[in-house]
Amino acid sequence: MRRKDIDGISGLMIVYMIFVHIVNFTHTGNFFVVLMRPLFFFMPWFFFKSGMFFFHKSNNQMFLEGKKLLYPYVKYSLYGIIVWSVILFFYGETSWVKYILSPFYQILKEGAVMGNLPLWFLASLFVAKLMYNAICSQKYYLTLLFLCIIAAYILDVINCNYIVWFGNILSGLFFFGNGTFIKRCPV
CATH class of the missing domain: 1.20.5 (Single alpha-helices involved in coiled-coils or other helix-helix interfaces)
Known part of the structure; x- marks a missing residue:
C-alpha cells in the first residue's frame, strides 16, 4: 500500500x-x-526513503534487483556520452582521449558521465544498497553507519575532489541505514 x-x-x-x-x-x-x-537535505531524503523500503536479501538477489538501477544508469550514460561527444565536436575538440577515455574518468571521479551528471544518484544508491545489505546483519552496523557519515564529512572538509561519489556513497549509506532503522521503530 x-x-x-x-x-x-x-x-x-x-x-x-x-x-x-x-x-x-x-x-x-x-x-x-x-x-x-x-x-x-533533499538528496539524503531519497536515500532515507529507499532505506525505509529495504529488505535484506542474498547478494545474488541484490544484484538482480540492482538491474532496476543499473539498466537506466548504463542506458542514459550512453545517451549522455553521445550528447557530450556532439558538444565536444561543435566546440572543435579533436583529441580522441576526450571522446573515448573522458567518460571512464568521469565515472570514476563523479559517478556519472559529463553528458548526464545526475546519474550519480543511481550508481551511489546501488552501491549503498549493496554495502548496507552486507553490513546490516553485523552486530555493530549502527556504529559502522555513524563512521560512514563521519568519513563523508571528513572527505567534504578536506575537499577531496578525486573521487567525489565516494563521499556520496558514504553519506547515502548513513541515510539509507537510518531509513531502515526508522522503519523498524514502532509508530
Missing part, C-alpha cells in the same frame, strides 16, 4: 531539487541561497 505522506514529501523534494538546479545553472545570485537552505 502506498503511503501518500511519503509520496508527498518526495514530490516536494523533487520540485525543490529542480528549483535548486535551475538556480545553480542560471547563477541567479545569493538571493535564492536563503530559499535553498531550509531543504538542503
